[in-house]
Every structure is written in C-alpha cells, then in structure tokens.
Amino acid sequence: MIPVTPIIGLSVGMLLTAFGLTLWNGFRQTTGLDRAAQVISWIAGGLLLIAFPLLWSEAHGHYTRALHLVLMAAVAAPSINRRHHFPSSGAIRMLPALVLSGIGLTLVAENFQGTHYTDLLTLPAWISQEGLFAQPPTVSLAEPSMLLNMAFMFCDGLVARVLGEALGTLVHPVATPSRLFDALYMLLTLLVGTTTLTNLWQRGMVWEGSPAESGLLGAWLAWSAAWLSPREHPRLRAALIATATLLLVLLALEG
Amino acid sequence: MMVQTPSASRRRDLWRFIWQIVTGNGLLVILLLAAAAGMLAAAWLPQAPTADPEAYARWFSEAQARFGKATQTMQALGLFGVARSFGFRALLALLAGTLLLRLVERGDRLLSGAARWEWGELFPLLAHGGGLLLLTGLLVTHLWSWRIDGLIVQSGEQLPVPGTKSWVALQEDASKVTHSPGIVVSVEALGPGVRVSAADGAGNALALEQAAEADLHTELTLALAKDQHFAIPDAQLIVQLTPQNGRPGVQGPILLQVYHYPPIQLETETVVKGDAELRVDDVTLHFISRPYAQVTATFNPGLWPTGIGIALAIAGLAGSIVRSARQPRTDEED
Numbered sequence: 001m002i003p004v005t006p007i008i009g010l011s012v013g014m015l016l017t018a019f020g021l022t023l024w025n026g027f028r029q030t031t032g033l034d035r036a037a038q039v040i041s042w043i044a045g046g047l048l049l050i051a052f053p054l055l056w057s058e059a060h061g062h063y064t065r066a067l068h069l070v071l072m073a074a075v076a077a078p079s080i081n082r083r084h085h086f087p088s089s090g091a092i093r094m095l096p097a098l099v100l101s102g103i104g105l106t107l108v109a110e111n112f113q114g115t116h117y118t119d120l121l122t123l124p125a126w127i128s129q130e131g132l133f134a135q136p137p138t139v140s141l142a143e144p145s146m147l148l149n150m151a152f153m154f155c156d157g158l159v160a161r162v163l164g165e166a167l168g169t170l171v172h173p174v175a176t177p178s179r180l181f182d183a184l185y186m187l188l189t190l191l192v193g194t195t196t197l198t199n200l201w202q203r204g205m206v207w208e209g210s211p212a213e214s215g216l217l218g219a220w221l222a223w224s225a226a227w228l229s230p231r232e233h234p235r236l237r238a239a240l241i242a243t244a245t246l247l248l249v250l251l252a253l254e255g
Numbered sequence: 256m257m258v259q260t261p262s263a264s265r266r267r268d269l270w271r272f273i274w275q276i277v278t279g280n281g282l283l284v285i286l287l288l289a290a291a292a293g294m295l296a297a298a299w300l301p302q303a304p305t306a307d308p309e310a311y312a313r314w315f316s317e318a319q320a321r322f323g324k325a326t327q328t329m330q331a332l333g334l335f336g337v338a339r340s341f342g343f344r345a346l347l348a349l350l351a352g353t354l355l356l357r358l359v360e361r362g363d364r365l366l367s368g369a370a371r372w373e374w375g376e377l378f379p380l381l382a383h384g385g386g387l388l389l390l391t392g393l394l395v396t397h398l399w400s401w402r403i404d405g406l407i408v409q410s411g412e413q414l415p416v417p418g419t420k421s422w423v424a425l426q427e428d429a430s431k432v433t434h435s436p437g438i439v440v441s442v443e444a445l446g447p448g449v450r451v452s453a454a455d456g457a458g459n460a461l462a463l464e465q466a467a468e469a470d471l472h473t474e475l476t477l478a479l480a481k482d483q484h485f486a487i488p489d490a491q492l493i494v495q496l497t498p499q500n501g502r503p504g505v506q507g508p509i510l511l512q513v514y515h516y517p518p519i520q521l522e523t524e525t526v527v528k529g530d531a532e533l534r535v536d537d538v539t540l541h542f543i544s545r546p547y548a549q550v551t552a553t554f555n556p557g558l559w560p561t562g563i564g565i566a567l568a569i570a571g572l573a574g575s576i577v578r579s580a581r582q583p584r585t586d587e588e589d
Contacts, residue, residue, distance in 0.1 A: 182580040186573055193569035200562050204439030204553030205402070206393065209338060211298045218294030225287035227576070228280050240284075247295065 004054040007047055008070060008105045014044035015077060015098045021110060022091040023078075034090065041079040041094060048074035048101060055108065063146065064113075065253060068153050069104030072249075073097045075157020088174040093164035096249070099162060156252040158184055163245035169238035181241060185227050188248075192220045215251045222247055277353060278360040286350050293346065297337040300329070305339070306404070306489050351390040358383040375578045382571030385564045392561030400555040407478045408432070409448050409545045416552050429546035439553045446506045447498055448478040448547040453487050456537035478547035479509060490538045491516055501528065506544060513540075 013115045021037040024030070048173055052071050059067060076097035079090065162181045195216065226240035301318060304310040318335065319326050333340030334578060361380055364370040408414040413424040413503060421435040434440045452474045453461040462471035464486045470491045477483040479498040497510040512524040513535050522535055534538040555561075 054347055121526045164442070179580050182576050186576045188568060189572050189576070193342060193565055196565055197562060200558060200565070202439070203441045203551070204555045205396070206389075206565070207338075207398075209302065212338075214294045215298035217297055221287050221291035221294060225284045225291065228284050228287070230280060240288075247291075251298075 004051050004058060005105070005108050007051045007054065008101065011044040011047040011073075011077070012050065012098070012101045012105050014040050015049070015073075015094060015101060018044065019091050019094045022094065023088060026088040026091065037090070038079045041077050041097075044101075045074050045077035047098075048073050048077060052058055061146070063149050064107075066104050066107040068156070068253065069100050069107065071150070071153040072157040073101035073104055073253075075154055076100060076160035083212065088167035092171050093168040096160040098165045100249075105203060118120055152252070155184065155187060156249065159245050159248050159252070163249060165241060166238045166242035166245060169234055170242060173234040173238070182227070185223050188220055188223055192216060215254075219244065219248045219251055274356075278357050283353055283357070285352075286346065286353060290343075290350065292338050293340075293343045295487045296334055299389075300334050300337075301332075302337065303335045304425070305336075319576045347390060347393070351387060354383050354390070358387065364399070375574070378574030378578060380571070382575055385567030385569070385571050387564070388560050389564030389568055392557040392559075393558030395560060396555050398556075400553065400557060402551065402553045405443075406550050406552055407480060407547050408550060409450075409476055409478055409547045411545065412476070419554070421552065421554065423552055424549055425546075425548045429548065432548055432550060434552070437554060439555065439558070441551050441553075442469050442548050443551055444549040445511055446479055446547055446549075448476070448507070448545045449496065450474060450476045450543045451485070451494075452540050452541045453490070454541070455490070460556045461538065462491050464488055475554055476545055478549075480547065480549060487505045487538065491520070492535060492538060493519070494540065506546070509542075511540075511542075537567050 018037040019041040021033055021040070025033040025037070048070055052067065052074060055064075055067055055070055077094070079094060158180060162184060165180070195213070199208060199213075200206050207217065222240075222244035226237065226244040229237040229240045231237060263413060270585045283370055293542055298344060301321075303313060303314055303318075303405055318330075318482065322329060329335060330395050333342055358380065361376070361383065365372055365376060370376065392491055401419070403416055406414060406416065408425045409425050410425045410429045412421050413426045415422050416438070421438045423432060423434045423440055429445065432440055453463060455461055460473040462473060463475050464471050465475060465484075471488075475485055477485075477496060479496060482495060482497045484493060484495040493514040493516060495512045495514070497512070499508040508522065508526050510526050511531075511533060513522045513533070515522045523533075525533065527533070529544045531542045533542070
C-alpha cells in the first residue's frame with residue numbers, strides 16, 4: 001500500500017516552495033522564477049490529486065474532512081496566472097491551497113501512529129473535534145451521494161481559488177478576481193434556489209431553520225453582496241469576495 | 256418661464272440624493288450583508304426551540320453552560336431566535352422596500368426612455384420582482400400559515416388535523432400518505448403498529464385499558480413509536496409492546512411481554528412480526544399489523560407566491576450574472 005502521508009507532505013512542501021519562489025521573485029525579478037513556481041504548483045496539485053484516491057481507499061470509501069481538504073487543495077493549487085505585475089499578489093493567491101493542504105496533512109498524520117505532525121499545528125476546534133475517519137460510515141463512492149459530495153468538494157476547491165484571487169487583489173488591486181467568481185455565484189444561486197424550491201414542494205416551507213440551511217443562505221447573501229459591490233472599488237469588492245468565499249470554505253469544512 | 260429659487264433647487268437635490276442612495280447598490284449591499292450576518296449567527300448559535308417547553312428547557316441549560324453570563328445579553332439581543340427577532344424582520348422589510356424602489360426606478364428609466372430597451376434589461380427586473388414576490392410570500396407565510404409536527408396516523412386510518420378541517424390518511428399497506436387538498440404533508444418516520452383485541456376462553460371480547468382511569472375498549476390501535484402497554488382488567492394481565500431497536504421498518508419485530516398482577520410477574524414474552532396470536536392461560540390476544548407514519552402537516556397560503564418568486568429571482572439573477580460576465584473588461588483576467 002502506498003503511504004499517503006508522504007505524498008501530501010511532499011505537495012505541501014512543493015506549495016511552500018512555489019510560494020517562496022513567487023515571493024522571492026517579487027524582490028529579485030529573476031527571469032523564469034515565476035514560471036518555475038507555476039510548474040511546481042501544478043506538480044503539487046497533481047500529487048494532491050494522486051493522494052485523493054489513496055486517501056479515499058484508506059477511509060474505506062467514506063467521506064472525511066481530510067478527503068475534502070485534499071481535493072479542495074488539489075483544485076486550488078495550480079497557478080494559472082499568465083502575467084505577474086506584482087509577484088507578491090501571485091504568492092498570496094497560493095495561500096488558501098497551502099493552508100488547506102497543510103490542515104489536510106495534519107488531519108491525515110493524526111490518524112497514523114508514530115507520527116508527530118500534530119505537534120506542529122493546533123487545529124481550530126471545529127476541525128479537531130472530529131478525526132480523519134470520524135464521519136458515519138454510511139456513504140460509499142459507488143453511491144450517488146459520494147459523487148455529489150465529490151462535486152461539492154470540487155466546487156469548494158474552486159471557491160478556494162477565488163479566495164486566493166481575492167486575497168491577491170486586496171494586496172494589489174490591479175489583478176481583479178476572474179470570471180470564476182461569477183460562475184460560482186451562478187452555481188450557488190442555482191443550489192440555494194433548488195434547495196428552497198425542494199423544501200417548499202416537499203415540506204411546505206422555504207426554510208426549516210436548520211444550521212446547514214441558515215449557513216448556506218447566509219453564505220449566498222454574502223456572495224450576492226459581493227457580486228453587487230462596485231467594480232470601481234476593487235479592494236472593497238475583493239474584501240467582500242474574500243469574506244464571502246472564506247465563509248463558504250468554513251461552512252463546507254464544518255459540514 | 257418659471258424660475259426656481261435656490262432653496263427649492265437645494266431641496267430637490269437633497270431628494271435626488273436620497274433617491275440615489277435608496278436605489279443604489281450600496282444600500283442593497285449593506286442590507287444583504289446584514290441579512291447574511293443574521294443567517295450566519297442563526298447557523299452558528301443554537302436557536303431556541305419555541306414549540307416544545309421540554310426542548311426549550313434543555314436548550315436553555317445547554318446555552319447557559321456554553322455561554323455563561325453572556326446568555327442573558329445574547330438572548331436580549333435576539334441572537335438565539337434570529338429569524339423571529341424584530342431586528343431581522345425589520346431588515347427584511349427594509350430589503351423589500353429597497354427592492355420595490357429599485358424596481359420602480361428601473362421601470363421608470365425604461366418607460367421614460369432614459370434607458371434603451373434591451374432584452375437584457377428584463378433580467379434585473381425579474382430578479383427584483385422575484386425577490387419582492389418571495390418576500391411577500393414569506394410575509395403571507397408568517398401571518399397565515401400553520402404547521403403541526405408529530406402527527407401519528409396508522410394504516411387504514413383517516414386522521415383529522417387538530418383544530419382544522421384538514422385530514423391525513425395512511426393507506427392500508429402503509430405505502431402512501433394521502434391528505435386533504437391545500438396542505439403539504441411530509442413523512443418524518445414510519446414504524447410498526449398493531450390493532451389488538453383479546454378474548455376469553457368462551458370467545459367473549461375482553462375490555463382493554465390503556466392507562467389508569469382511561470376508557471375501556473374492546474380494541475386498541477397502538478403506534479409503536481415508543482413502548483406501549485395496556486391492561487386487561489378482567490384477566491388481571493398487563494401487556495407491554497416494545498419495537499425492537501435497530502431494525503426499523505413498518506413490519507419490524509415487536510417484543511411482547513405479558514405480566515400477571517398482583518403482584519406483577521412476567522408470565523410470558525415473545526417476539527412477533529406482522530399479524531400474530533398469543534395465548535396466555537385462557538386468554539387469546541390477537542395482534543393485527545397496523546404500521547404508523549409520523550407526519551408533519553403544513554398549511555401555507557404563501558406557497559405559490561414564494562415558489563414563483565424564487566423561480567423568477569433565479570432566472571433574473573442567472574441572466575444578470577451571464578450578462579455581467581459578458582461585458583468587456585479592461586483589467587487583467589485569469
């Protein structure tokens with residue numbers, strides 16, 4: 001069996017290297033350094049994608065937070081910036097993927113005896129209260145719910161990308177968030193819309209008042225505010241987008 | 256020719272300024288953010304139950320253990336009942352007012368010819384109109400809807416919904432719940448149940464008593480959502496029925512325990528499934544399977560405006576998002 005911890009560890013290391021190189025390029029403007037950072041971030045994303053099925057088999061096909069984090073980081077990791085006017089902005093864009101893969105690594109390492117990674121990072125309570133395999137063993141990849149879960153994890157990864165872009169824009173307002181934000185807002189609108197219509201059809205009420213529903217509705221309202229915010233104030237818009245995306249990432253991880 | 260005085264002109268500028276504020280994106284963004292904060296507070300803070308006093312007491316002790324002295328202040332601020340708080344309702348009212356004014360402003364611009372008509376202009380109108388209709392539907396729901404949880408209906412039975420003219424019924428084979436028109440019924444749980452009767456050695460029906468001082472019946476229908484018991488006073492027997500845990504289903508096994516009294520001592524016990532017959536001394540107990548459904552009945556006159564509002568808002572927002580994404584941008588794109 002291929003050990004999954006070193007693979008995730010390697011990708012975290014590579015993301016850290018790419019982050020460092022992009023930051024270094026900001027000071028030195030060395031030719032080709034940003035291209036190298038891009039390649040490294042793509043390799044890190046690829047490694048995380050390889051780690052995902054391995055981790056899934058370790059978890060016996062059950063949904064876990066570590067799986068969620070690894071797939072999110074895999075989607076968020078590859079850097080696709082064509083131009084870097086401000087390399088520090090490029091480095092900050094990598095932060096969400098780095099943080100997500102780091103927490104994912106910690107969660108994975110926690111569940112293997114003889115590792116001491118847990119000493120490296122104190123996890124927030126909402127993550128550490130449940131371990132790697134803590135979710136109820138009721139879902140398998142063959143079931144549509146796991147496929148649906150994977151689709152949500154993938155979208156959460158895209159959300160993390162938008163978060164990175166918004167953080168980059170906060171530092172240097174030249175780089176505006178991409179159309180990915182618009183596309184994800186559309187998806188979120190459709191998701192919230194169909195959820196509320198289903199509730200209305202099946203239960204006669206739009207909103208049952210469960211924490212998950214309130215959270216989803218709150219995140220959608222925040223995304224709506226961010227989408228409506230003025231484009232002529234990129235920093236304000238980026239701050240709103242960063243807040244809205246961070247909310248959705250936290251909600252997704254809290255499950 | 257009429258000449259405006261400077262004070263009249265200033266007044267008109269002030270009104271124009273206020274109009275621009277209330278119909279501008281800034282106010283809507285602030286209101287949406289405030290509503291988002293309210294919903295997120297509702298998601299992260301335990302919301303107080305209102306219908307069940309027992310659940311409220313449990314919630315209150317948990318909240319006090321978690322938040323300590325801050326509980327009272329948080330309760331006074333409405334953080335434990337965000338959706339019911341005056342502040343949140345006022346916020347929704349403001350949101351509705353803003354949407355209405357924005358709709359008027361957009362409609363006026365199109366009708367007066369200040370803006371050129373394009374099909375794309377329809378999407379913001381749909382989004383605003385849909386949002387307004389949704390909020391109106393929610394208001395109607397709040398004012399005139401009702402909801403009754405935990406109704407238990409057994410197969411072959413038509414149960415009147417308490418305090419209303421509506422009814423709910425479960426088919427004989429427990430495969431379908433039917434109900435009177437105008438209400439929405441959702442099934443929360445399905446489980447086993449029985450219709451029980453008892454006869455003595457001569458075949459005479461014996462009276463059954465479900466609780467002390469309760470009326471006597473020759474037949475009882477019991478939903479086994481929890482343990483049930485009844486007495487047969489003439490035979491001095493008590494029968495307890497326990498649904499077997501971990502094996503859900505309408506035909507799930509039931510543990511039957513028959514006690515003799517006084518003094519109370521176990522006479523016999525057995526597990527039955529479906530229809531069954533049990534003989535204790537000269538008493539014969541007949542059990543006929545009558546599965547139950549636990550349902551929630553909802554009457555919501557705001558259902559259609561809310562649903563249409565949501566559909567229109569989705570269509571309007573989706574169109575607006577696509578339209579906004581197709582507008583050329585000069586800045587850097589990924």
